[in-house]
Amino acid sequence: MITVARASQGRQRAGGAEPDSLLRGSHPGSVTGGSRPGRATPPRARSRTTPEGVAVASTADRIVELLRERRLCPGDPVPTEQELIAELGVARNTVREAIRELRTLGIVEVRHGFGTFVGAAALEAVSRTLVFRVISNPSGELIGMRELLDMRELIEVSMARRLAGTLSAERLATLCELADRMADAQQRVAADRDFHRTLYAGQPNSLVGELVDVFWDAYHVVVPQLRELTEAAFDATVRRHRRIVDALESGGADAAATAMTEHFADLHERVESAAARAAKTLAAERDSASGAGR
Amino acid sequence: MITVARASQGRQRAGGAEPDSLLRGSHPGSVTGGSRPGRATPPRARSRTTPEGVAVASTADRIVELLRERRLCPGDPVPTEQELIAELGVARNTVREAIRELRTLGIVEVRHGFGTFVGAAALEAVSRTLVFRVISNPSGELIGMRELLDMRELIEVSMARRLAGTLSAERLATLCELADRMADAQQRVAADRDFHRTLYAGQPNSLVGELVDVFWDAYHVVVPQLRELTEAAFDATVRRHRRIVDALESGGADAAATAMTEHFADLHERVESAAARAAKTLAAERDSASGAGR
DNA sequence: AGAGATTTGTACGTATGTATA
DNA sequence: CTATACATACGTACAAATCTC
Numbered sequence: 001m002i003t004v005a006r007a008s009q010g011r012q013r014a015g016g017a018e019p020d021s022l023l024r025g026s027h028p029g030s031v032t033g034g035s036r037p038g039r040a041t042p043p044r045a046r047s048r049t050t051p052e053g054v055a056v057a058s059t060a061d062r063i064v065e066l067l068r069e070r071r072l073c074p075g076d077p078v079p080t081e082q083e084l085i086a087e088l089g090v091a092r093n094t095v096r097e098a099i100r101e102l103r104t105l106g107i108v109e110v111r112h113g114f115g116t117f118v119g120a121a122a123l124e125a126v127s128r129t130l131v132f133r134v135i136s137n138p139s140g141e142l143i144g145m146r147e148l149l150d151m152r153e154l155i156e157v158s159m160a161r162r163l164a165g166t167l168s169a170e171r172l173a174t175l176c177e178l179a180d181r182m183a184d185a186q187q188r189v190a191a192d193r194d195f196h197r198t199l200y201a202g203q204p205n206s207l208v209g210e211l212v213d214v215f216w217d218a219y220h221v222v223v224p225q226l227r228e229l230t231e232a233a234f235d236a237t238v239r240r241h242r243r244i245v246d247a248l249e250s251g252g253a254d255a256a257a258t259a260m261t262e263h264f265a266d267l268h269e270r271v272e273s274a275a276a277r278a279a280k281t282l283a284a285e286r287d288s289a290s291g292a293g294r
Numbered sequence: 295m296i297t298v299a300r301a302s303q304g305r306q307r308a309g310g311a312e313p314d315s316l317l318r319g320s321h322p323g324s325v326t327g328g329s330r331p332g333r334a335t336p337p338r339a340r341s342r343t344t345p346e347g348v349a350v351a352s353t354a355d356r357i358v359e360l361l362r363e364r365r366l367c368p369g370d371p372v373p374t375e376q377e378l379i380a381e382l383g384v385a386r387n388t389v390r391e392a393i394r395e396l397r398t399l400g401i402v403e404v405r406h407g408f409g410t411f412v413g414a415a416a417l418e419a420v421s422r423t424l425v426f427r428v429i430s431n432p433s434g435e436l437i438g439m440r441e442l443l444d445m446r447e448l449i450e451v452s453m454a455r456r457l458a459g460t461l462s463a464e465r466l467a468t469l470c471e472l473a474d475r476m477a478d479a480q481q482r483v484a485a486d487r488d489f490h491r492t493l494y495a496g497q498p499n500s501l502v503g504e505l506v507d508v509f510w511d512a513y514h515v516v517v518p519q520l521r522e523l524t525e526a527a528f529d530a531t532v533r534r535h536r537r538i539v540d541a542l543e544s545g546g547a548d549a550a551a552t553a554m555t556e557h558f559a560d561l562h563e564r565v566e567s568a569a570a571r572a573a574k575t576l577a578a579e580r581d582s583a584s585g586a587g588r
Numbered sequence: 589a590g591a592g593a594t595t596t597g598t599a600c601g602t603a604t605g606t607a608t609a
Numbered sequence: 610c611t612a613t614a615c616a617t618a619c620g621t622a623c624a625a626a627t628c629t630c
Binding site: 347374375376390393404405406407408409410 | 594595596597605606
């Protein structure tokens with residue numbers, strides 16, 4: 001009975017007022033109350049702090065700033081909640097929400113009952129955003145899946161170009177073996193993941209591998225929504241992957257890129273046809289339901 | 295006096311136990327207490343709930359699940375905190391932390407005093423993670439900056455290949471104008487941003503543009519750390535960008551890719567030389583300080 | 589423009605589970 | 610097994626922002 005009251009407004013997005021406070025703290029009013037780092041005052045006698053209503057965001061920024069000032073590296077312990085409360089002069093919930101934010105971004109890692117530590121800032125969490133982005137698309141999930149696949153193609157084709165002719169014999173053998181294991185329905189998904197993962201494992205740029213992973217994850221979380229992908233095309237999967245390996249081994253950059261492009265063309269085609277069939281069966285179900293039900 | 299106590303352990307990372315609960319709720323123990331959605335019981339008489347210590351995470355998952363069940367699209371209102379408290383049977387702080395997590399991921403957007411709404415799941419927040427990743431690198435910020443630049447190159451070179459010969463006359467004219475504006479020191483950064491932005495504006499795949507933006511943002515937050523980039527090379531900037539436009543207009547895919555690659559080669563070179571000079575001046579300062587100070 | 593209602597933001601106190609030593 | 614340090618969760622109260630009338 002309370003829900004419909006606010007449905008009138010469309011979607012006044014707030015806009016991007018944040019990219020300014022990415023690095024620096026920018027906490028405009030640290031002239032709040034007492035609570036200097038020196039004194040060990042329990043955070044009381046406040047009763048009207050709240051600079052303006054962005055305490056959590058500014059607290060998160062200040063924590064990041066703190067980590068930078070103290071030159072804390074991934075794995076190092078972050079001050080405890082109590083210390084942050086004393087140091088920053090905010091309440092526990094504020095610190096907790098700020099930590100929750102940083103934890104979501106991978107900037108810190110929390111271990112229950114033990115402590116909080118600087119994180120590696122992995123991009124892992126991004127796949128969650130991507131998945132939601134796909135499933136919340138009002139025009140249907142298909143276009144979101146197309147975008148994911150297209151993005152993967154963009155990155156991996158480029159990487160194929162770079163990797164052509166640079167892989168060691170062992171690496172190539174491993175890739176061949178993984179491609180073969182894709183013939184087995186049980187191992188297919190894991191083998192596919194390992195294939196793309198070992199492909200970019202030796203890369204000096206760790207971002208590339210992580211980004212590939214993130215998009216791979218998101219895609220493979222979403223794609224099971226399309227039941228009944230083309231079961232027949234699985235030997236084609238093996239073939240495509242082997243061709244990629246071949247091109248990486250002996251071919252030039254263009255050949256590797258072409259092989260990778262064709263792999264993704266296969267994936268695109270399978271998604272499209274599966275979506276078409278899904279739409280058809282859906283329509284058929286609807287027809288039979290409306291025909292028999294009334 | 296409390297800080298050093300926990301510095302002994304290295305960094306036992308938790309590992310990736312999460313990609314399983316990306317989409318579905320997977321809240322293992324909803325057999326907690328009462329608090330069914332039907333009854334409007336104020337969440338009391340609990341006193342020992344806490345299934346196992348992951349209430350916030352599972353609450354966040356359940357909220358996402360809720361949004362999916364109700365087919366809520368970006369812009370639609372999310373149930374209020376009170377409703378979520380009643381529906382999910384958790385305390386307010388738990389809901390708030392869950393919302394904070396989803397807000398960080400761009401899955402919801404919160405407006406003080408008004409309500410919470412489904413978000414567009416933009417990748418904006420990623421740049422924050424990227425920035426932290428660079429500045430927290432124990433081996434120095436330079437390698438992180440190299441990675442950012444390399445990642446940008448990977449994506450944008452690939453996009454240049456795609457865009458070659460497809461841009462409209464107006465678009466090309468706009469790009470030319472933006473390139474010219476880079477001669478002005480005042481407008482340079484904004485023009486650069488707009489250049490790369492309008493380049494990928496018409497793309498049907500919105501992910502590409504966002505990803506380019508994210509890496510652009512992160513890079514340009516970090517790069518001012520290197521004071522005194524080569525001031526002399528700025529007409530080269532204009533030239534490089536104009537050459538990209540030319541290649542996109544009349545050249546083939548390879549020409550466009552080459553032009554873009556050369557642009558990034560310039561950027562790489564400038565970063566490296568600036569870093570080398572910064573290291574040199576730093577060493578000089580240290581020498582003079584240790585020589586004069588003692 | 590003023591008052592009330594709704595909703596999110598912040599603060600404080602307390603109890604409990606968890607991991608380490 | 611006990612002790613300790615820490616994060617987790619709950620409940621409540623009040624402040625601030627926004628909307629509606």
